[in-house]
Each structure stands twice: as C-alpha cells, then as structure tokens.
C-alpha cells in the first residue's frame with residue numbers, strides 16, 4: 001500500500017511538472033495536439049505501472065490541472081469531457097490486451113479530442129462543427145502515437161525506478 | 167522473458183479503422199459540399215453572427231474574441247482561410263482554405279466559426295462586417 005501511494009505521489013508530481021511545462025511553453029508554431037501529449041503520457045504510464053485505479057486518479061488530477069490552466073468554467077468542461085473519455089477508452093483497450101501502449105495511447109489521444117468536440121457541439125450547436133472532426137482525429141492520433149512511443153521507451157526503465165523506491 | 171511486442175494486432179486494426187473513417191469522411195464531405203454559388207463566408211463568434219463576406223473580393227481582417235484573442239481571416243482567390251491566430255492549438259489555421267458550400271473552419275478556443283454559404287445572386291454589394 002505504501003509502495004502504491006509512493007508511486008501515485010510521484011506520478012501526480014510528474015503531472016504537475018508536465019502541466020506547468022505546457023503552461024510555460026505554449027508552442028507558438030502549434031504542433032497539433034501537443035498540449036494533450038505530456039499529461040496524457042503520465043496517465044498512460046500510470047495505467048501500465050500502477051493499474052486502472054492509479055491511472056484514474058492521475059486522470060482526475062490531470063483534468064483539474066488542465067481545467068484550471070484554461071481559467072474558465074467552460075475550459076473545465078472541455079477538460080472533463082476530454083479527460084474522462086480518453087481515460088475510459090484507454091482503460092478498455094488496456095483490458096482487451098490486444099493493444100500495445102502505442103495503440104492505447106492513439107485511442108486516448110483521439111477520444112480526448114472527440115470529447116472536447118462533443119462539448120463544443122453541445123455548447124455552440126453548429127452542425128458544421130462536424131467538419132472539424134477529421135483534423136481532430138488526425139491530431140489526436142499523431143499526438144497519441146508520439147506519446148505511446150515515449151511510454152514504450154520509458155516503461156521498461158521505470159521498473160528499475162519503482163524497484164529502488166520500495 | 168516474454169517481452170511485450172511493440173505493435174500488436176489491435177494497434178494495426180485501430181490505425182486502419184481511423185484511416186478508413188478519415189477517407190469516408192473526406193469522400194462524404196466532397197459529395198455533400200458542392201461549390202457555392204456566389205459564395206459568401208458567414209462568421210459567428212460564440213454563436214453570435216459577426217459578419218458575412220463575399221468570397222470574390224480579396225480582403226484580410228482580424229476578428230477579436232471577448233477575451234482579447236484574435237483570428238486573422240483572409241479571403242483570396244474565392245477561398246476563405248484563417249491566416250493567423252493566437253489560440254493555443256492553432257488548429258483553425260491548419261484547417262486551410264475553404265470554398266465549397268457548407269464547409270466550415272472552426273476555432274474552438276475562440277468560439278469562432280466560418281461557414282461557406284450561397285450568396286444572394288451576386289448583386290448585393292454591401293455585406294455587413
């Protein structure tokens with residue numbers, strides 16, 4: 001239990017660091033979906049090294065942090081929709097077991113964007129928003145793919161870190 | 167030790183499914199969106215009408231949102247696009263130029279939507295801006 005808590009603490013700290021980094025570096029050239037990337041990496045790592053419960057808790061932290069950096073109640077709504085949908089999708093693929101972290105992450109990236117689009121659809125009520133879907137699909141998939149690659153590289157090395165921690 | 171495979175069967179299926187969805191979407195949108203007649207660009211910000219602009223007149227202007235953000239809209243060669251914006255994702259800029267009826271450019275962070283519609287017979291010169 002103490003071990004689990006220590007891991008969770010470390011992951012939450014990482015989440016804070018990444019969110020702050022994203023806040024500091026708004027990437028003016030606009031790499032698509034980059035904003036979602038870093039904090040989704042922590043959720044993915046949590047899923048594979050701590051299980052669904054830890055990942056869910058990290059997701060919650062991430063949603064709150066992202067929502068606050070948006071600074072508006074609307075931003076929080078976008079953050080919740082994206083974060084919850086993305087977590088549920090990744091959890092499902094993780095359980096099915098026929099997917100690598102890369103595949104899990106790709107779906108997470110896509111669902112994150114689809115969740116946000118759904119909120120926009122509900123709020124703005126414009127049918128034309130559907131035209132926005134392909135670019136969100138692509139940017140979510142690309143960001144998810146990159147995050148998945150990083151996670152695949154990080155996860156085996158993390159085993160050593162967790163081992164030394166407890 | 168059984169090292170986890172880098173890519174599994176499910177990953178490939180997922181990527182193929184996404185690609186098929188995109189292709190379908192692209193095909194359907196070509197079919198659904200014929201070229202506009204005397205096309206105009208209708209701009210709304212957070213659901214409120216902002217203005218309507220003819221596509222056959224070259225123009226470039228900036229739309230401010232309530233929080234001080236901006237989108238620079240450019241109409242050129244019968245197409246409208248967002249040339250520049252200070253939204254965090256800049257996906258609106260990446261959506262490129264549109265000219266077909268029903269096509270849309272959306273900037274989610276700024277609540278800005280541009281839709282191409284048929285214009286009124288081309289003899290309307292003055293259009294709100």
Ligand SMILES: [Zn+2]
Pocket residue numbers: 251253255256257258259272273274275276
């Ligand atoms: Zn934008």
